[in-house]
Amino acid sequence: GAGVSQTPSNKVTEKGKYVELRCDPISGHTALYWYRQSLGQGPEFLIYFQGTGAADDSGLPNDRFFAVRPEGSVSTLKIQRTERGDSAVYLCASSFGKKETQYFGPGTRLLVL
Amino acid sequence: DQQVKQNSPSLSVQEGRISILNCDYTNSMFDYFLWYKKYPAEGPTFLISISSIKDKNEDGRFTVFLNKSAKHLSLHIVPSQPGDSAVYFCAASGLKLRGSNYKLTFGKGTLLTVNP
Structure with missing residues (x-):
């Protein structure tokens, strides 16, 4: 069975540019999460979707970050006007429900030059 | 403030011996704990979990103890x-964290090296 997939695996962009990161959750998982892992740190929560709606976006660092999940499956994390400090690994996870085990994708390594 | 702390950045053990990885937490509202394993260039993989109603959970070679x-x-x-x-x-x-029981708070990780 397919796990969580994320594309691209690596993204290099210039400061000020716009990027989109995609997550395909495990089929049938209704809950989807985005985390960010900076160098030397553990993953930090960004946003949680239950179905199509963002149930909790309290971890998004500022309004340059936005995420959508229009059909309750694939999710896209969007970052506007990227800054060097946005460089990190962006991890997506999914689960059957919000109390269930979260399964992570391989991540997208974002480097902002 | 780091609510979940893994104070050992690295640990090296010999093959066949026991590896013990430690974790401390400060938030008394936490009541469910998990361990994930991560290889380079891969996402974290769920290993084992424990609820606060237990003090031990075992799965094959892996055992988690909670104090x-x-x-x-x-x-x-x-x-x-x-x-x-x-x-x-x-x-x-x-x-018990009202409305946010899905949110995982991670430590910084411990690099385990098992030498043959």
């Missing part, structure tokens, strides 16, 4: 194998 009074948990791997070499993350969540 609620000390706010401490540990992961024991016996016997350790070279393929266990990875970064191990401790994570916590809280069913």
Whole structure:
């Protein structure tokens, strides 16, 4: 069975540019999460979707970050006007429900030059 | 403030011996704890979990111990194998944390190296 997939695996962009990161959750998982892992740190929560709606976006660092999940499956994390400090690994996870085990994708390594 | 702490950045053990990875937490509202393993260029992989109603959970070579009074948990791997070499993350969540029991709070990880 397919796990969580994320594309691209690596993204290099210039400061000020716009990027989109995609997550395909495990089929049938209704809950989807985005985390960010900076160098030397553990993953930090960004946003949680239950179905199509963002149930909790309290971890998004500022309004340059936005995420959508229009059909309750694939999710896209969007970052506007990227800054060097946005460089990190962006991890997506999914689960059957919000109390269930979260399964992570391989991540997208974002480097902002 | 780091609510979940893994104070050992690295640990090296010999194949066949026991590996003990430690984790401390400060938030008494946490009541569910997980260990994830991460290989380079891969996402974290769920390993084992424990609820605060238990003090031990075992799955094959992996055992997690929880000491609620000390706010401490540990992961024991016996016997350790070279393929266990990875970064191990401790994570916590809280069913009592109103409205946010899904949110995992991670430690910084411990790099385990198992030498053949």
